[in-house]
Each structure stands twice: as structure tokens, then as C-alpha cells.
Amino acid sequence: MFLVYNFLSGGNLETFIHQKSGVDKQWPIIYKIAIDIAQALTFLHYSCVPRIVHRDIKPSNILLDEELNAYLSDFGLARLLEVSETHATTDVAGTFGYVAPEYATTCRVSDKADVYSYGVVLLELMSGKKSLDPSFSEYGNGFTVVAWAKLLIKDGRFSEFFSPELWELGPQENLVAMLRLASSCTGETLSVRPSVKQVLEKLKQLHS
Known part of the structure; x- marks a missing residue:
């Protein structure tokens, strides 16, 4: 069997976040x-039959073309869920720092585990930080971009979260709204975490 992929000359999102210049990192x-x-x-969770849970959403698994259109890649850990299934019980897979807490502790994976990972990716994209960034060492071992975002949101210190170029150019109101949305994606419990369809609807409201 052969798998055929388009050539995506933009590299992956991890390189974009951590190596690209500030000129590229605008709203x-x-x-x-x-x-x-x-x-x-949204396509994987709602249009595919059976539904597909990716299980390894992270910047290095998101590829970019020359126009910086983003594509999900590496479905090696993906699991299928029938329409009637709310979750699957499986060995924990994925990458530390992106795995949803309920999946890590119960081995029950659902589409909202992908939402959690997506939220982490958004936080990295906006801040320029890694999920487990060395700059978090002052907060103690295991401190992540998720905890950092929640701390800054709680204290109202929004400007400290974003890369300086991104915050300066704005629009700051939309950036804060996306930060809050990304943080909601990384909610500790499934009941408070939105579906990706809800996330997409809220993102579309930020268009300007």
C-alpha cells in the first residue's frame, strides 16, 4: 500500500512558531x-463515519504550504469512534504536554481530547512558547503553557502572554478572545470543554 501526500513547502507549525520572524506572526x-x-x-469529528480521533495533535504534526495554509498530518495514533460511541478505552498515546488530563488518568479518549491538544497548540501559536517551555522553570517542575495562560488570565496580565510583535500589532481584543477560547479548550473536565464545532463557531466570530 502507498500513501501519497502533497508536498507542503512551508514546513511544520513547530518550526513556524519557534523559528519564523515576527513579520509572519501577525493576527x-x-x-x-x-x-x-x-x-x-471538525471534519474528522463530525463528517467522517466512523468518526476519527487524531490523538496526537501538536505543532510538529501540522504542516504548512507556501501560503501558510495548515494541514493535519500523522494519523498513526488515530482511533475510530462509531457515531453511538462517546469514547474509547485504550492505552494512553500522544505527546506529553498535549495529552488531555482525563485521557492520561483514565485511558478513556474522546473527541474532546483532541480539543484539549488543539487548545495547547493555540496557546503555543500565540505566545511563541513551547508547551513545556524552559522559561516556566521558575514556577516548578511540570508547569506548562496551559497553567501559565490560566495564571495570566486570572491576573488580567494579557499582554504578557503574547509575543511582543503580535500584541503590539493587535487587534488586542481579538487576541484576548482567542486566548480565552484556547484556555477553555484546555479545561480540566469534559463538561466545561467545548466541542471543536463550538470552537470553530467562536473563532469565526473573531473574523475582522
Whole structure:
């Protein structure tokens, strides 16, 4: 069997986040990438039969073309869910820092585990930080971009979260709204975490 992929000359999102210049990291591009990934996940969770849970959403598994359109890749850990199934019980797979807490502790994976990982990716995309960034060492071992975002949101210190170029150019109101949305995606419990369809609807409201 052969798998055929388009050649995507933009590299992966991990390289974009951590190596690209500030010129590329402006709201229109950040917003488009966020939308592209949310649309891909919405397709997997709602249009595929059986539904597909990716289980390994992270920047290195998101590829970019020359126009910075984003594509999900690496479905090696994906699981199928029948329409009637709310979750699957399986060995924990994925990458530390992106795995949803309920999946890590109970081995029960659902489509909302992908939403959690997507939220982490958004936080990295906006801040320029890694999920387990060395700069978090002052907060103690295991401190992540998720905890950092929640801390800054709680204290109202929004400007400290974003890369300086992104915050300066704005629009700051939309950036804060996307930060809050990404943080909601990383809610500790399934009941408070939105579906990716809800995330996509809220993202579309931020278009300007």
C-alpha cells in the first residue's frame, strides 16, 4: 500500500512558531492557521463515519504550504469512534504536554481530547512558547503553557502572554478572545470543554 501526500513547502507549525520572524506572526496569519486546524478537526469529528480521533495533535504534526495554509498530518495514533460511541478505552498515546488530563488518568479518549491538544497548540501559536517551555522553570517542575495562560488570565496580565510583535500589532481584543477560547479548550473536565464545532463557531466570530 502507498500513501501519497502533497508536498507542503512551508514546513511544520513547530518550526513556524519557534523559528519564523515576527513579520509572519501577525493576527491574520495566526487566525487563519487556527481556523484551518479547527476545520480539519471538525471534519474528522463530525463528517467522517466512523468518526476519527487524531490523538496526537501538536505543532510538529501540522504542516504548512507556501501560503501558510495548515494541514493535519500523522494519523498513526488515530482511533475510530462509531457515531453511538462517546469514547474509547485504550492505552494512553500522544505527546506529553498535549495529552488531555482525563485521557492520561483514565485511558478513556474522546473527541474532546483532541480539543484539549488543539487548545495547547493555540496557546503555543500565540505566545511563541513551547508547551513545556524552559522559561516556566521558575514556577516548578511540570508547569506548562496551559497553567501559565490560566495564571495570566486570572491576573488580567494579557499582554504578557503574547509575543511582543503580535500584541503590539493587535487587534488586542481579538487576541484576548482567542486566548480565552484556547484556555477553555484546555479545561480540566469534559463538561466545561467545548466541542471543536463550538470552537470553530467562536473563532469565526473573531473574523475582522
